[in-house]
Each structure stands twice: as structure tokens, then as C-alpha cells.
């Protein structure tokens with residue numbers, strides 16, 4: 001086994017939220033069909049860096065391992081994506097791993113995406129179904145519309161679109177593309193539409209829709225192929241109508 | 255909409271960029287283009303514009319005040335972005351970056367241009383006519399400064415027109431946005447041609 005193949009990895013590490021980041025190189029044995037997570041697991045099994053020194057195991061987040069939870073997102077060779085679906089065979093070496101620095105880094109490659117969940121709360125990205133009595137079934141949705149809405153519902157709050165957006169950064173309070181598109185999803189829902197006006201108001205609050213600068217990176221970066229820029233433009237149209245209605249109209253509820 | 259101040263400012267910024275500033279820019283380039291016919295034609299066209307009623311009022315309402323808001327708020331917008339074309343080198347991301355760069359260049363250019371052709375005129379009483387522009391542009395440095403300034407301004411307007419249509423929700427689908435990219439490219443080419451022809455007519 002003299003000519004055993006190896007994988008070179010350069011990982012940006014950080015010991016705790018406020019620590020200085022540093023780089024560490026690893027060289028791990030190659031196996032067929034590895035993804036970035038199985039490579040990271042190899043480092044965890046045997047935490048020795050490329051210089052042969054013993055080190056702490058690299059920390060990262062993961063959940064589903066099939067690109068539906070979004071927890072494992074990180075910047076791989078400069079591009080934010082899910083590490084569970086990033087195949088080593090398709091990556092240029094050395095493989096560079098960095099955390100998505102748009103978010104607070106907790107440790108090594110793990111980040112805190114709370115801000116996205118806060119934004120979803122801000123824009124009321126849910127369908128209210130609670131009442132003091134059984135509200136019964138909601139109105140039906142046309143199948144064609146359901147299929148269209150399904151595409152928008154695939155968002156896993158992974159944060160890749162925020163990482164790709166030049167307007168989401170520490171100098172701005174833009175909530176980013178993902179929560180915007182969710183407003184479109186919930187406004188389209190027959191029961192969700194009851195809260196359309198409230199959602200639009202929240203959407204146009206500081207850091208909302210208007211902070212989009214149309215760089216359109218998000219739609220290229222989204223692993224789920226969500227038509228983010230179409231959602232944004234559609235919401236822009238809705239916002240135009242909404243603001244006219246609430247300025248000139250007197251009995252405007254929806 | 256009183257509470258959503260940022261939304262209001264952003265939309266106002268977008269609107270002012272097209273009406274009146276964009277309209278003024280087009281008008282300005284068309285009037286100046288008379289310089290390519292003859293110095294007299296230019297002087298006549300310029301004097302017609304100068305003779306418009308309530309000129310000072312028009313200049314403030316249509317040019318200075320909207321431009322000041324657009325410029326100050328625009329600089330703020332430009333500096334809240336963290337550009338990343340090296341990692342995400344997509345066409346629109348480049349346009350996003352260029353929009354901000356040309357905005358800053360245009361601002362510097364316009365400040366100089368207004369000083370030279372309006373304030374100096376108001377203070378020293380220099381007459382604004384073909385000869386004045388010909389003198390300014392006979393210096394190669396000023397000529398290239400004007401070339402860069404004019405191209406930046408036109409690019410900023412053409413690409414800004416594209417964002418205007420998206421910002422107001424007129425072009426929603428990717429297809430309509432793409433068609434608009436070509437349309438605004440056309441705007442850019444036509445006005446750049448006019449602007450360059452004018453500068454050359456003044457200088458040579």
C-alpha cells in the first residue's frame with residue numbers, strides 16, 4: 001500500500017466564538033465515493049494534522065445527511081454549499097473548508113443561524129390555524145398552485161443564499177433572500193393569505209425587501225433551485241401595490 | 255407607510271434616479287449632441303435651454319435636489335455592500351459592483367462638472383458656450399476625465415434603469431429581466447455613442 005491515495009484538506013478553524021481563526025492542514029486516506037462529511041469524520045477518528053501533530057477534532061454541524069436540513073452548510077473551495085452532498089471526487093484539491101462567516105462562528109465550521117429563524121418570525125412565515133374552536137378544513141388549493149408552492153417550500157434555511165449575498169453583512173441589517181421568498185409562499189397559501197397585509201408590513205420594515213440590490217447571486221447559489229429573484233421581484237410588485245393601497249386607501253385590510 | 259422609512263427612501267432613490275435625473279441625463283446628452291452639427295447649433299440649443307422660464311427653479315427641482323438625495327443615499331448604499339465577485343463571478347453580481355463603482359465615479363465627475371459649468375459661471379461670469387467646452391476639452395487629461403465620467407454616468411443610468419424595473423415589480427420573470435438586460439444595453443450603447451461623438455466634436 002505504498003502508493004495509497006490521500007486527500008489534502010485545508011480547514012479554517014476557530015476554537016470558540018471570539019477566538020482568532022487559524023488554518024490547519026490535513027492529509028487523510030482516500031476512499032471511494034467520499035463526501036466532505038466522511039472526510040471530516042476521518043479527521044475526527046484520527047485527529048492528526050498534516051505535520052503529524054495530534055490536534056483537536058474539527059467540529060461541524062450536521063443532521064439529515066441528505067441535503068434537507070441545511071445544518072451542514074459551509075464554504076467549500078470558496079463556495080457555500082452543503083458538505084453532505086459535496087463529493088470529494090468532484091472537488092479540486094486541496095479542499096478548502098471555511099465556516100459561513102456571514103453568521104457568528106461557534107466553533108470551527110459550525111455557525112449560528114439563529115438570525116434566519118428570527119427573520120422568519122419577523123415576517124410571520126407561518127399559517128395561523130389556532131382558534132378557540134375547531135376551525136375546520138381550510139379552503140382547497142389548486143393542484144397546479146400547490147406544485148408551484150412546493151418549490152418555494154423546499155427552503156431548508158441553510159443560509160447559503162445569505163452567504164452569497166453582498167448586501168447581507170455586518171454593515172447592513174438586511175434579512176436576506178430566504179425569508180423574503182417565504183413571505184411569498186405563505187401569502188400564496190389560502191389560509192396564510194389572511195395575514196398578507198401584516199406580513200407585507202413586516203417585510204417592508206428596516207432590513208427588509210427594499211435592501212435587495214439585485215446582485216442575483218442567491219438564485220445561482222441556492223442548492224434547492226428556489227426562484228429567489230422571481231420571488232423578490234414579485235414581492236416588489238406586491239409592495240408597490242401594498243404601499244399605494246395603505247397610503248391612498250382607507251379601508252384596506254388585505 | 256410612514257413607519258417604513260427605509261422602504262420609502264429606497265423607493266424614492268430608485269424613482270429619482272429615473273425621473274427626473276435619468277430623463278435629464280438623456281435630454282442633456284441630446285442637446286449637447288448638437289455640437290456635432292456645428293458650434294452655432296450647439297450654442298443655439300444651449301441658449302434655448304438657458305432661456306426656459308423659471309430656470310433656477312427648474313434646475314433645483316429637477317436636478318440639484320433630486321441629485322443630492324440620490325447621491326448621498328447612493329453612497330450610503332454603496333458602502334453597505336460587501337462585494338464578492340471573486341467568489342461569485344456571475345454577470346449580475348458584476349453589474350451590481352459596477353453600478354456602485356460608476357455611481358461613485360459619476361458623483362466625482364458631476365461635482366466637478368457642475369462646478370466648472372455652473373458655479374464658476376455664477377461666480378466669475380464665464381460664458382457657457384461651445385468655446386468654453388472646447389477650451390476645457392483641449393487638455394488631454396480633461397478629455398479623458400470627461401470620457402470616463404460620461405461613460406460612467408450612462409452606464410449607471412442604463413443599469414439603474416434595469417434595477418428600476420425590478421425594484422418596482424414591473425419585470426418579474428427571469429425572461430422579462432433578460433429581455434430588459436438587452437434593452438438597457440441598447441440604451442447604454444446609443445447614449446454612449448452620442449456622448450462620445452459630442453466630446454470629440456468639442457475637442458477636435
Ligand code: SF4
Nearest residue numbers: 155156158159161222
Ligand atoms: S433559499 Fe435556498 S439557499 Fe437560501 S436558505 Fe433556503 S434553501 Fe438555502
Ligand code: FES
Nearest residue numbers: 064065067070084
Ligand atoms: S446534513 Fe442536512 S443538509 Fe447536510
